[in-house]
Amino acid sequence: MPFVVAIALIFLLFIFLEKRYPLHRKKTFRQGWLTDLTHYFVNQYLVDVGVFLLAIPLYVLLGWAIDNPLSIAIATQSASLQFLEAVIIAELAFYWIHRAAHTILWLWRFHAIHHSSEQLDFLSAVRFHPIEMAIARVGVGLPLVLLGFSAETFGWYLIWNALNSVFIHANIRWQIPMWMWWIVVAPRYHHWHHSKDILNKNFGHPLIDLLFGTFYYSSRKIPMGYGITEIVPSSYWGQLRYPWKKKKN
Template sequence: MDATAERPRRSFFAYASALLGLLSVFGVVCFHFPDLLTSREFRAVYNEDFARHLLLVGLVAAFILGTLAILRDRNKRIATVGVGSATLAVLLGGSNVQFDSIGETPYSLGLDWFVISLFFSALVFVPLERYLGKRRMSPLRRGWRTDIAYFFMSHVLVQFILILVTASTSMIAGLAAFPALKDAIQSLPVWAQFLIAVFVADMAQALLHRAYHNVPWLWRFHAVHHSSREMDWLAGSRIHFVEIVLTRSFVLLPLLVLGFSTPAVNAYVILVGLQAVLAHANIGVRFGWLEYLLVLPRYHHWHHARQQDYVDVNYAIHLPLIDMLMGTFKLPRDQAQWPEEYGVMKLETVPQGIVEQHLMPFRRKKTFDEFVD
């Protein structure tokens, strides 16, 4: 008998239970230490009742899905992690956990941002990719653990990223202030400011993005992002910490210099978060003429194609118009045509794992024995 036939298939219920159970534990811990583990900026987006109801949903789902997986004899160890984590969360207080008033601390982690963002992103995109995906692919595809680690890092360290970005842009923005231009821009309606901000920010991002691909020492950082061998909603999270700070600083700077209002900038930030996930998602819907107006999955997937003809194209993250102006627009007219393979051209140049990938740009070593595959 074929040995592979005896291996039990991965149970989505078991892994979903484990994820929800662990997120529930994180949620309860956030209630116990809100001043240290929750982001001040993100706390303004939700209230206590919302957080408690979301925690209750996570606990109930973790118990039900884990129990079903165990009864079906599918990935029982993983399912036990889910049920056990949910039980621990209940013992720590569950959805009725009490907490004192939130104190002031100079720094805090964005664990609440990680929990809520991961929960809703998975809730939306896992079903979408299941039923509208271009490829039949499990959410537990190769490299998913690495991408979850990147997702965790970028969300939990959100305040530190903001501090670094603010420090790198505020002084320059102050020195390059243009009061008359700022007044002219802020006199426009917020929706008009938003549209202009999208164009300006996307142009800045595309120029830096092209530099990532053409300047060798910058490519060492950006290669981490292109090392994903599968494309889905989680793949976009694989970004080196240095690149996160550089890109956000470079994009935010012109917005600050030109003086866009806070509501317009906030709206742009929301768009960035949504479109970055959507552009990498495994969604094979044919969007027709919209593909020439907005950056959608197929457009950005070709940028990630492991194909020589596409190594220097499609740098925009919002508007294909930017690539048209730069002369870097390229998209097959046949909407049924998608890349056959993703990843860097030389796989051996990027090692496996978030730690090794973060160290990689600073090492003289150019190839690795254990590389992305």
């Protein structure tokens, strides 16, 4: 029950913020919001639970790899240092998973679902095909498990990641000084990633994008058109089937 209440409060908070400080004027319950909610519940309660259940035997099988001097050293660190290291490692892993989803065709077929939103808001953060979500969870979580980070640290990372993802997709016009971006990234930065014109930039944290040459930002203008040229179904079941459909020439 406390978890459900927390989700409801976050939902209401972002509805208020998007109404009070909108980057673009739009309806609160825009087209596709019910589809996005369905994605959230399926990914949260089926995919995440499935990945967690898979992690248990995986942890047992890979126990020999986890029991090493590096993982032992990590386990003796403070919780705050573990969390900081986990965020850095996970963000690096996510960057390359995300970038691969834009460059490898079969991965893009799944990732296109996320980019099909033509009106971006906080709920767009949860529009992910279950298979892509499972790949991301394993790809980010496996390095943390192998390096010996505690389950508690991984749990705190998941909470931070969820809140950060909702914030950077939000339809909020807040400008955040760039020197603060290593802590809090302005939504407008990620909005450029969803722009039809700047699709292959801003895959992750700005510092990582700078490091690998995929950084883009303009303080003088805002992205005006979201989405992709491909026609992706608007229904949940249509989006589930979309990656498996043969592409017409």
